[in-house]
Amino acid sequence: MSGNIGANIRRERDRCGWSQARLAREVCRVAGVQGEPVGRQEVSRWETGKRKPREWLPFIAAALGVPVGALTEPQKPAEPPLPTLADYLPTGDPLAPLSARAGRRIGMGQVDDLQQRVHGLRLADDVLAGGDLIRPALRELRSAVKLYREGSHSGEVGRELLRQVGELAQIAGWIASDAGQYVEAESIYRLGLSAARQAEDDTLAGNLAGSLAYQLSNTGREVEGIQLARAALDGAGTDAPAKARALYLDRVAWAHTKAGQAQPAMRALGEASEALSQDSEGSEGPPYLYWVDSGELQVMESRVYTELRRPLRAVPLLRDVLDRYDATHTRELALYLSWLAIALADANEPEEAAATAERVITLSADVASERTAERVRVVLARLDDYRDVPEVRAVLDGAA
Template identity: 85%
Template sequence: MSENMGANIRRERGQRGWSQARLAREICRVAGVQGEPVGRQEISRWETGKRTPREWLPSIAAALDVPVDALTAPQAPPEPPLPTLSDYLPADDPLAPLTARAGRRIGRAQVGDLQQRVHGLRLADDVLAGGDLIRPALRELRSAVKLYREGSHSGTVGRELLRHIGELGQIAGWIASDAGQHGEAEQIYRLGLSAARQAQDETLAANLAGSLAYQLSNIGREVDGLQLARAALDVAGLNAPAKARALYLDRVAWAHTKAGEVQPAIRALGEAGEALSQDSKGSEAPAYLYWVDSGELQVMEARVYTELRRPLRAVPLLRDVLSRYDATHTRELALYLSWLAVALSDANEPEEAVTVAERVISLSADVASERTAERVRIVLARLDKFRDVPEVRALLDSVA
């Protein structure tokens, strides 16, 4: 019991960034005692389990502002580490078929099953976050690669398998990125890109390159992100399906935005809208682009204007989108609301921004997404300049 209690005290102290001496002073303060009957060495003994606080326990809990139960409860077992791509794929070239295939003959039925599983994973990503999905995503990717390498199949079926591996690489990379595993996501995207290129599917290759470009733009590699976003657009070409071209132009717009290039970003937004307007005239879009529509382009437009500190344009767009957004898509709803909170802050409306920020925090609490966590941090940082506003101060103090 004393070891559990000590670990809990150490955890709570660490979360506040307090030293052992600081905790000792706070305990004496809330206990209303003179002098220092509790000192740093006593805190150390408690945290290492050498002594049990006993009569000091209520004061420790009060100092840390937690219930006594939080200090006495058994520690939850640590979560197993997230898997990596190397845990699932062969060490050599994962897309090189085995010289002698002893596996079963793979036909269109198996390809159809794989296609359904890929689409199911994509639909799951609409309502679940990266931390929840990364394990099943990588298992599916391993199974698909194993099917391609070890099964016997015709050239046509082989290309279909490679195409679905590419699609799996895109959604699994997106999931890993959402879980905050950016290095892992890049490896997955590059595996998918290799599969798409071997399948000679330029639209899919562009989707993978654009997805990786989007990540690079968001993690401080703005130059790389912009170059890759433009390369993805070039790979897709003018004959790409309208939805695909609109999406790739949207990513170019975001890459220009993150690079601080205002006019190219706004120009790319306009070109994305024009491309989507051709949807009924061009070739049929791949099934994996089912989510690309005018609403998604409107969201990107609003995000660009928010990032460029143009709240008068961003706020109406975001309010319009959010008024009809599917509430079951919790992660996206939290993300879009976070941009609204930032835009309201930039519009000098801190009270409204707080109301929206509270909803962002509430929605993000149970979402295993590093993207939403990062957006919460950005919203709070943007509100900090309004700390003198009572509503803002109350919110910042509550999450301190």
Template identity: 85%
Template sequence: MGSSIGANIRRERDRRGWSQARLAREVCRAAEVQGEPVGRQEVSRWETGKRTPREWLPFIAAALGVSVDVLREPQKPIERPLPTLADFLPNENPLAPPRVREGRRVGMGQVEDLQQRVHGLRLADDVLAGGDLIRPAFRELRSAVRLYRESSYSGEVGRELLRQVGELAQIAGWIASDAGLHAEAERIYRLGISAAAQAEDRTLAGNLAGSLAYQLSNIGREVEGLQLARAALDRAGLDVPPKARALYLDRVAWAHTKTGEAQPAMRALGEASDVLTQDSTGAESPAYLYWVDAGELQVMESRVYTELRRPLRAVPLLRDVLSRYDVTHTRELALYLSWLAVALADANEPEEAAATANRVLALSADVASERTAERGRVVLARLEGFRDVPEVRAVLDGAA
């Protein structure tokens, strides 16, 4: 607290262009004391946090023309602005083949090392939010692109490098989107689609296109999102691994939901469930789809029902999912609870909705995710219609 007060005193003094000696004189004048019981050295001690000006604080505030609360205000940590993709990649086409490959020779060993780092970043995203991971994600993407551009390798190794660039772009794009950097996320996804296309990996290209479609559907570009989600599904074809096709169908379902088309959304959900339960025809799922399972499809189904205002179907599904969910995945837990809060409000259960909203806000408080922050705003807006309920009013007033 003392250091915050000191920093605030210095800030207000600097705004007035006063020296420490001038502030000492003005404080004595405000306190109406004779002589100079406060001098420059005392002001210096206050500003450096070596001494807290307890009894002098009202007179310092009066001298500076601010309230005591302004001087007591906690200091917010100075955060560097989030980077952009341009900070990490060359200006020209980052995946253009280098004119002359004279760099160090790389083989499958280096590709496997990169693959492990990409997977590690994906696992980190399970428990950390976009704001926490954006810098390491961009650094890894830069490193992967440089490895592809500046090294020499065989054709097979080159394709694997491109595939890893694509996988890294998918998780980096997701992280950027979670941090609220939607334009950057779109650029990263498109970079990844280019890499996957050059590597002739239709499954990866479909995953990247579907990820971008999901973002577009969520930021007010619903028609574009639906078009891209359908294109990703159609281009992938029927011979992609079942998990991949189920995921593409899930994104198509969400895109239809965001455009208000209930029946196509329900059909896509049904197809996704059918595909996932089918035996694989020899097409092994990529490691990056480890998280796609029946539980995740259930999450999407419950979200679709919530968005379509069908709470009697949404609430039991969400409660079932949440009863089994890993509490270390704070961001996802907050997100799924936000859907439950909305569904409970739609079911005319404002007290339960308020209790769930409290959990959402508590979990979101220390999560550097724009996605959870936005969902918190959606929940509060939905609760406004029940402001006369004491439990709801307490939540709304507390958030305000």
């Protein structure tokens, strides 16, 4: 019976769109108790069946706005539920505060310092590759988690710390993924998702989930990529900032593309463009979305066309993007050129494809990125169909 109760509590909490921490606060409010005798961990124990709610059950039902019977009766869903972001949280609680915090008092000053370091790391990722940044990124993440777990702080400061841990996990996960450390990256993304959910920051949670979905789609887990990309979009809700929704829809488009599903991919691209059109210069939005603009949507659109073998649409878009791209962003330049090389090969232009591939190889030589290395392998494999063309054979022999 306790297992049914736990599943029912979780179902009703998800229906309300609440985090476990939010439910804990609402239960205490309904019960009229001072302090926080019920916390997020206690709710987690109820939902996993590790502990029975007992005397708290009426207050849980009241907080959720359902009769007690709705929580105690066996529930038989008509069909398996779609995954939600809660399904991707890490096991246990790696962010649980220590039972006795002996550390120094943490205030907003330390939060601001951490925020500056996170932003600096994000800017560094614009020009450096994962292999160069993974060590400092992991050091910063471990330091931030330790600061939250061991320091003494108010509830407001704690939430801001969790938000910075989530932001740091997103960029550290991205860096680890770029370095080819996919298992490490997935663990980092899940940690960040837990932090974002506890901070009740749905936009940040969507960014983390979308980043992980992108990795899944690119590493042979296409079905999971679609499910998680959709869960990220649904979890953020319609009130998410315009740039955030555009980014989530971009991830959905890519997930469907990697699964070979052209129609939903194109539909998501159209919705992403529509979402971004609702953004205005003065609109509020998280600073970490600074890079999401019409140019980035054009990049994704061109990549989708390339993957779907529609070179006549992909080539003009990619050339337009590359004509105005910042040459200091070597990794991204190499990546975008790799898609142009593929699109040119698909358009039966092997000589131009070979010349573009030469640039990709040259740019990638000094970039410590598994993503660019993988794209070089993809380009060379595609060019092999034109081995009899002298320009292509020269590129292939040089790479060998």
